[in-house]
Amino acid sequence: MLADLATRGVVVQSVSPGPLEVDAWREAHHPRALVRPHHVHLLDLQGGWDEVWSHRFSKTSRRGVRTAERNCVTVERGTRGELLPEFYALMERAVLRWSRQQHEPAWLARRRLHRRDPREKFEAIGRCLGDRFQVWVARVDGRPAAACLVTRGANAHDFRGVMDEELKHYRATDLLQARAIQDACEAGCRYYYLGESGTGTLGQFKERFGARRIVSPEFRFERLPVSRVERGVKAAVKKIIGFQD
Template identity: 75%
Template sequence: MYETDSGRKMVLPMLRGAHGVFPAEQSNPSTCGLGGVIAPGGARTDDVALVLADLAARRVVVQSVSPGPLGADAWQDAWQDSWPPHAFVRPHRVHLLDLRPGWDEILEHRFTKNTRRGMRIATRRGVTVEVGLGGELLPEFYALMERAVLRWSRMQHEPAWLARARLHRRDPREKFEAIAHRLGDRFQVWLARYEGRVAAVSLVARGANAHDFRAAMDEELKHCRATDLLQALAIQNACLAGCRYYYLGESGTGSLGQFKERFGARPYVYPEFRFERLPVSRAEEGAKTVVKRLIGFRD
């Protein structure tokens, strides 16, 4: 908890744990979405400056804050005014859809012709979409995500046991069950079926904004365009619920970003702010490079 001279109160939730073998504080951990300061009306530059001074004074090996695209400006301004020691910025590329124009405008003018065509194809072929609230449909979601991870592992020449271990460490099913328990009906599992088979899935956490933070598809069923219909209906649902933005998560620079732009989302590069008393990131990148070379990993 922080309090300014004017009595303004704010909070920076930091998860304390271990980063590998190093003590760490993170807001939020790399696999748990965005973090940053919680303050009335959003964080201001002077708020962030107070937080930065506090973080720089703590005796922790690694600290990181990922405020996301909507809160990045205040962090960037404060960071430039007082660059802390042993600190650096790591850029992230994400996609964000502004829902404020409304569903009709987004459907007609933000979605591409290819996307609207995909929706029609999915409808004609009998694709059905359902949404489970809370923990409903999580078992089917996780089963498809496991299959998708194994498919990617084959393409990237990664051992299946390693891909499965990474998934269960990064995204154990228990994590999603815990989120569902906390959020209740604000946690949505979107699921599309084609001829009785699960063709595509997506997880959406909803509040003032909607956060689409995990998705998977059955590559064998991509011809039915289930993903187009599922994504469109999830966006429509967020619009009708009054959400301001639909956040589609990390994108990189490849085809994933192009897919999101078909729904009107726009790319944003926002900074993750890191404090490191030891060169942890450099050591981790070196270790990953060595492992990838040993197994013949293909990016």
């Protein structure tokens, strides 16, 4: 596969194994490939919901779920993208909040979001996957407080999540995550994949629900020095606008 990618006339392309195929890729290499660590989290659902809840969720997560229930947080699951408007509105609000914190112009933050994750992309996923595409929304007094996107087959893949920072004390995210994991257990899924995590607090959050960090190699092929140029341009732009990581 790596040899094939190296022969293609594409400026930038990358590939990394899924969390269940990591061992088979440990020794893979190619002289033209840039290799960097790829951090993801995977939750083993063996034993079913009772086992996951009692022995894999941390005390902090179980307490958060109970707090959300006492706060009358409600959770709804939609399929085929019917709840996407609420999810995307939450995402846009979160992006604007992050832009203020990082001294990034709002127009630039919106442009990055709409280029990287346009709403049309998620709508297309919903049309293609139908009932296997789930949008989960947690609400406080009818107001969306957290949401996530999950695709489901033999395993479940939670690949986008967002929350309303103003409502975080309701612990809606904990209840949302628990309900989506419980649903995957009851559907007979073997694993619940929580996606890319990096090395910061996001990974720690996922580990509270029993997910295990897996580091796999990511192979990147560049016909031009795109990564080096990107780093230089980003550093210059951040300096100009006073961006704070």
